[in-house]
Amino acid sequence: MPDALQAVLFDMDGTLVDTERLWLRAVEEEARALGLDLTDADLPHVVGRAIEDTAAHLVARTGGRAGPAATGASLENRFTHLVRGAVTPLPGAEALLRALASAGVPTALVSASPRPVVDIVLSVLGGHRFTATVAAGETLRTKPFPDPYEAALAALGVAPAACVAVEDSPAGIASAEAARCAVLAVPSLTAVRPAPRRTVVGSLLDVDVALLRGLAAQRPAGPDRPRAGRVSDERAGGEG
Numbered sequence: 001m002p003d004a005l006q007a008v009l010f011d012m013d014g015t016l017v018d019t020e021r022l023w024l025r026a027v028e029e030e031a032r033a034l035g036l037d038l039t040d041a042d043l044p045h046v047v048g049r050a051i052e053d054t055a056a057h058l059v060a061r062t063g064g065r066a067g068p069a070a071t072g073a074s075l076e077n078r079f080t081h082l083v084r085g086a087v088t089p090l091p092g093a094e095a096l097l098r099a100l101a102s103a104g105v106p107t108a109l110v111s112a113s114p115r116p117v118v119d120i121v122l123s124v125l126g127g128h129r130f131t132a133t134v135a136a137g138e139t140l141r142t143k144p145f146p147d148p149y150e151a152a153l154a155a156l157g158v159a160p161a162a163c164v165a166v167e168d169s170p171a172g173i174a175s176a177e178a179a180r181c182a183v184l185a186v187p188s189l190t191a192v193r194p195a196p197r198r199t200v201v202g203s204l205l206d207v208d209v210a211l212l213r214g215l216a217a218q219r220p221a222g223p224d225r226p227r228a229g230r231v232s233d234e235r236a237g238g239e240g
C-alpha cells in the first residue's frame with residue numbers, strides 16, 4: 001500500500017506505559033486525604049484527564065473545602081513519585097515503536113501528564129523514538145480538546161487525515177478525533193466502542209505497521225466532518 005500514513009501519535013499513560021493505574025492510585029490517595037471515596041462515576045472525570053481537571057473535580061466533590069492549586073500540586077507530587085519508581089512499558093509498545101522507526105514513520109508523544117512525568121517516561125522508552133512530544137501545560141487547552149494533537153501535527157508538519165492517534169481513554173480519543181485523526185483505541189481502565197475512523201484492539205500486541213497504514217488510508221467521509229476545536233459534552237466526558 002502506498003504510504004498514506006505520515007505519522008503515528010501516541011498517548012502515554014495507559015497506552016505505551018502502565019502508568020494509568022499509578023495515576024488512579026494517586027487520585028485515590030488524594031481523594032482519601034480529602035475525605036472522599038472514588039466510585040465508578042468519578043472515572044470519566046479522572047481517567048485520561050489533566051491534573052488540573054482532576055483536581056477541580058475532587059475539589060467540587062468536597063464542596064469547595066479544598067483548594068484547587070494545593071490539590072493539583074499534591075496530585076502531581078504523588079503521581080510523579082509513583083511513576084519514578086515503577087515505569088513499565090506495556091506489552092507490544094517497544095516492538096511497535098521499533099517497527100515504525102524501521103518503516104521510517106515519524107512518531108509523536110501526546111500526553112495529558114505534566115512535563116516532569118513525561119520526561120521520566122521518555123528516559124525509559126527513549127526520547128529518540130519521538131520526533132515531537134507534547135505535555136500538559138504546553139498548549140492552551142489539554143485533552144479532551146484537540147489542542148495537544150494539533151500542536152503535535154504542526155510540529156511534525158503532517159496532515160491529520162494521514163495520521164493515526166493511539167489512545168486508551170475517552171478524553172484522549174475525543175481530543176484526537178476533534179483534531180481529525182483516525183484513532184486506534186487500546187482501552188485500559190474504561191471500555192471503548194468502535195466508531196467511524198476508530199478501531200478498537202485488545203493490546204499493542206495486536207498492532208503492526210500494516211494495520212496503522214490501513215487506518216490512515218480510510219479517509220474522512222467528507223467536508224462535513226467535525227471541525228477541530230469543537231468537542232461535544234458527550235465525546236469529551238464519556239463514552240467508555
